[in-house]
Amino acid sequence: MLKIILSDIEYNQCEEIKNITTIKTKGCVKVFYPKNQKQLIFLYNLLSINNIKFALVGGGSNVLISDRYMGYIVSLSKMRKNILIRGNSVVVCAGVKLSDVYKNCQEHGLSGFEKLATIPASIGGAIGMNASFDGSQISDHLVWIKVLRNGKIEKIFRKDLMFGYRKGYSKGLILSAKFTLRAKDRDEIRDEFMKNAIVRLSSQPQGNSFGSVFKNPRSVSAGRLIEECALKGKRQGEAIISNKHANFILNTDNASFGDVLYLIQLMEKEVYKKFKVRLEREVKIIK
Ligand SMILES: Cc1cc2nc3c(=O)[nH]c(=O)nc-3n(C[C@H](O)[C@H](O)[C@H](O)COP(=O)(O)OP(=O)(O)OC[C@H]3O[C@@H](n4cnc5c(N)ncnc54)[C@H](O)[C@@H]3O)c2cc1C
Numbered sequence: 406m407l408k409i410i411l412s413d414i415e416y417n418q419c420e421e422i423k424n425i426t427t428i429k430t431k432g433c434v435k436v437f438y439p440k441n442q443k444q445l446i447f448l449y450n451l452l453s454i455n456n457i458k459f460a461l462v463g464g465g466s467n468v469l470i471s472d473r474y475m476g477y478i479v480s481l482s483k484m485r486k487n488i489l490i491r492g493n494s495v496v497v498c499a500g501v502k503l504s505d506v507y508k509n510c511q512e513h514g515l516s517g518f519e520k521l522a523t524i525p526a527s528i529g530g531a532i533g534m535n536a537s538f539d540g541s542q543i544s545d546h547l548v549w550i551k552v553l554r555n556g557k558i559e560k561i562f563r564k565d566l567m568f569g570y571r572k573g574y575s576k577g578l579i580l581s582a583k584f585t586l587r588a589k590d591r592d593e594i595r596d597e598f599m600k601n602a603i604v605r606l607s608s609q610p611q612g613n614s615f616g617s618v619f620k621n622p623r624s625v626s627a628g629r630l631i632e633e634c635a636l637k638g639k640r641q642g643e644a645i646i647s648n649k650h651a652n653f654i655l656n657t658d659n660a661s662f663g664d665v666l667y668l669i670q671l672m673e674k675e676v677y678k679k680f681k682v683r684l685e686r687e688v689k690i691i692k
Pocket of ligand 1: 538
């Protein structure tokens, strides 16, 4: 068996946060880039066993990282893009982007990722959040996930997992996942993807963001509540609450962690003051 040593794993003592997140705030953090599952498992166990502070980042599309964060980031962005297709089944490693899963499935005439592919997520992050778009959830076609939990690798079947609105698996490191998809005409799959990509382009603000900041409360959209507090266009430093969609914060140039956090807290405070509703954050803050 190949022995792994820490110095084999790519490491950057001062990686710019903008290179590993979609909100692209300023500052730098310590980042490990495992390339394969062996390195990832070795690193995860090493950091966990020694109680060293660390956080996992997949696509980085739902995280706000403090420029003062003292722990390590384990980024899955340079993991091998392993996608194994057999018949209607697809097994994907955690770091793979949903758009790459879609591309492979489309080539094989397999339907299921056309809507999900428009989300800038990795498989691990998407299962962790139960990412969804327009009624299509990552958990819909899931068969099992392979996870590392308490030092052991386990396969957990879909029936033993609880998924909800932006509520996925959060008890350990997701290593890979299997999906069963439907056979469909390749052109139809591509058309469906294009339709969804256009819907997203026309309905959501463009620029550096993390998508929706807050989950929608039961009966109303978070964006509507924020808009009614007259917060659209509110700016802090180089971060702004989008004029197009009030549940989005955009980094207009080189916003800091503090700029973005200020706006998140302002949205929470004003919505509570006006509606007595406590918004629940979708974005994960790493500090
Ligand atoms: C422009 C834009 C549009 C978006 N639209 C949508 C949308 O339509 N629907 C939607 O649901 N979301 C949307 N999002 C939010 C985001 O893409 C999702 O929450 C996504 O699931 C995050 O995946 P990620 O790989 O980027 O995770 P990250 O942001 O890297 O991480 C998110 C969380 O998952 C954990 N995590 C990451 N990888 C693993 C792993 N392998 N094992 C265990 N935990 C892990 C992280 O530690 C963190 O807690 C959007 C974001 C952007 C920027």
